[in-house]
Amino acid sequence: MKVVRIGAGAGFQGDRIAPAVDLAERGELDFLVFECLAERTIALAQQARLLDPARGYDPLLERRMRAVLPLCAKAGTRIVTNMGAANPHAGAERVRAVARALGLTGLRIAAVLGDDVLDRIGGHVLDETGAPASALGDRLVSANAYIGVSGIVEALDRGADVVICGRASDPALFLAPLVHSFGWAMDDWTRLGQGTLVGHLLECSAQITGGYFADPGVKHVPGLAHVGFPLAEVSDDGNAVVTKLPGTGGMVTRATCTEQLLYEIHDPANYLQPDVIADFSGVTLDEIGSDRVLISGAKGAPASGKFKVSVGYRDGWVGEGQISYAGANCVARGHLAVELLRERLADAGDGILEDRADLIGCNSVASRRVSGVCEPAEIRLRYATRCRDSETAQRVAEEVESLYLNGPAGGGGVTRSVREIIAIASTLIPAAEVPTMVELMEAQDETA
Amino acid sequence: MRLHELVHARTGDKGDISNISVIAYRAADWPLIEREITSDRVTAHFKEALGGEITRYALPQLCALNFVIRGALTGGVTRSLALDAHGKCLASVLLEMEICPK
Incomplete structure (x- = not known):
């Protein structure tokens, strides 16, 4: 056979x-x-x-x-x-x-x-x-x-x-x-x-x-x-x-x-x-x-006689930064850093479409359901935003980096990134x- | 006892939909798994973390369940701000569920 x-x-x-x-x-x-x-x-x-x-x-x-x-x-x-x-x-x-x-x-x-x-x-x-896909205008990239x-x-x-x-x-x-x-x-x-x-x-x-x-x-x-x-x-x-x-x-x-x-x-x-x-x-x-x-x-x-189509379109920019806090009271310092970022970026208005703050080690991945006590030896703050334009996304990344000198005590190891979002939608x-x-x-x- | 002792699991993603398989290690545990791990219990386990409607499918010959969670990935991998935008970690979080082996 x-x-x-x-x-x-x-x-x-x-x-x-x-x-x-x-x-x-x-x-x-x-x-x-x-x-x-x-x-x-x-x-x-x-x-x-x-x-x-x-x-x-x-x-x-x-x-x-x-x-x-x-x-x-x-x-x-x-x-x-x-x-x-x-x-x-x-x-x-x-x-x-x-x-x-x-x-x-x-x-x-x-x-x-x-x-x-x-x-x-x-x-x-x-x-x-x-x-209709045509409503995306020049943001439409691929189908x-x-x-x-x-x-x-x-x-x-x-x-x-x-x-x-x-x-x-x-x-x-x-x-x-x-x-x-x-x-x-x-x-x-x-x-x-x-x-x-x-x-x-x-x-x-x-x-x-x-x-x-x-x-x-x-x-x-x-x-x-x-x-x-x-x-x-x-x-x-x-x-x-x-x-x-x-x-x-x-x-x-x-x-x-x-x-x-x-x-x-x-x-x-x-x-x-x-x-x-x-x-x-x-x-x-x-x-x-x-x-x-x-x-x-x-x-x-x-x-079914129909094919699925993936449609790619430009959907703004992600501006993101991360910084670590460790040791005594690290979670509280992470929370303070988030408050500072939101206050400093408030004047960006609707240039920031969405934001998200994670304390990696506490609540960043799948454990948002865990509310209440979290006392790890260290946390890493990740602040990510979806922005209308690259300039705003850049500003977000800079504000996270500025936490070095202008943020809570003992922040270290900043990384930052800015990237364009290519989102995907579907149709048949x-x-x-x-x-x-x-x-x-x-x-x-x-x-x- | 923790679900982790009885089953293994894997997460997959398509767009904004996550699916989590739950597979009994031992066939003898299948009736317990099938009875206890309901859509309602999975919804309660994840609380506010996963917004969407949960559908359960069963494959008894493989001692396996499949949970399909709509709207689980904050818009899907391409535009979500989540660190684990695919939701790859969700299956392991589900394995923290406590169940009563009676």
């Missing part, structure tokens, strides 16, 4: 590269998938593209490809990635240049285009604002649809060794190679559901092999420092074994798989995807060997309005 071996080479933009190299070298993979595009990443990439039309793809694309291309070419492993970000064409050109520099002249590289819907999003009402498998499958069918796309549904990056390899019908809802399950479990790389899991004393993860990335051995019926390479750290167990199964899932019976509504409610996970978990039981139903667009295209190039071709 045919088995497709598919691995995860990255689960976010800044992910570790060594485990991907290991998979490329020893994994005997058919496909290696790099998922590098978070909600906001593509809007930032769009800004880079506006400054330079040859940019807008993932800044780590070249580094990752240099690391794995020779190994993948040797092993016959094909690569699928969304590192094209806001500019898959330029990303594919870059991969071609890398391949040529490495002497891999036979390599075929495809760009999947069509997710960028900025030119037709204006009339669509955004969930978060309740207004990208979460496309499904069709473009990636076409690229693979046409022989691409490396497929570079922009925004696609994360599981689709894995589902597409399975549809291509097994020839699954696009109305075979059970198999599409199963393939989506494989993609969902693998798309966050080490999060299923022991990353984001360890809790000393209760959840021990052996060899976490050298955690391996996952791979799946997928059968034609869509059942799969999730595992990792021998000799790598981490672990694949029912527990790691269960946590990842529900990661970023709402109703497990209705996981909305561009090609299928996957149903994970009956999924079973069975440990069939050391670091081997059999996954099965996913189902599917016809997709009919799939028919989002045609995808494939551009295929060979490494030996002249640059267009």
Whole structure:
């Protein structure tokens, strides 16, 4: 029986590269998938593209490809990635240049285009604002649809060794190679559901092999420092074994798989995807060997015919600063510093749209519910604001820094930052309005 | 006893929605978990920290619950001023819940 071996080479933009190299070298993979595009990443990439039309793809694309291309070419492993970000064409050109520099002249590289819907999003009402996207005016930066498998499958069918796309549904990056390899019908809802399950479990790389899991004393993860990335051995019926390479750290167990199964899932019976509504409610996970978990039981139903669109827009600036207080009465001095900041910044009026003060160590992260006594050995005050303009944000950062000489006793270790906010809103667009295209190039071709 | 002894948990985020999975270590504890860890108890545990409506889903074959909390992330990761804008820490805070093992 045919088995497709598919691995995860990255689960976010800044992910570790060594485990991907290991998979490329020893994994005997058919496909290696790099998922590098978070909600906001593509809007930032769009800004880079506006400054330079040859940019807008993932800044780590070249580094990752240099690391794995020779190994993948040797092993016959094909690569699928969304590192094209806001500019898959330029990303594919870059991969071609890398391949040529490495002497891999036979390599075929495809760009999947069509997710960028900025030119037709204006009339669509955004969930978060309740207004059409066009109301954002020149604050509108990007609009990208979460496309499904069709473009990636076409690229693979046409022989691409490396497929570079922009925004696609994360599981689709894995589902597409399975549809291509097994020839699954696009109305075979059970198999599409199963393939989506494989993609969902693998798309966050080490999060299923022991990353984001360890809790000393209760959840021990052996060899976490050298955690391996996952791979799946997928059968034609869509059942799969999730595992990792021998000799790598981490672990694949029912527990790691269960946590990842529900990661970023709402109703497990209705996981909305561009090609299928996957149903994970009956999924079973069975440990069939050391670091081997059999996954099965996913189902599917016809997709809605609409694609989710992430719309990026400029939404002001964050001005932030931090300062530490320690020892006797440190919490009271932190509170005093916040009072001073608010009084000194009062004349900024509505230039400051929102502010937030945290005493890190007391109430900064998830423990705002803890009211009352907090007596740590030290605290770090973090004062953050959302401002209309960069000048106001800058002023906030300066006021935090000025606490050195003008604030409570014994403040130390100031850090400050100012950054523009690219916010994300969502809407839906009919799939028919989002045609995808494939551009295929060979490494030996002249640059267009 | 503290929930931390009975279950493990993981937080995920999408936009302004957080989800927290709660998974029993031992199948024998599942009836207790399913009975005790209700949406109301989770709401009460987080008090004012998480504003939104909480929905619970159960996967008995995996001894797992999934809590979906709308409006939990002060606008979502892209515009929130929160230090942990993703809400990654929320699952561990939930594990501080005290439950009665009867």
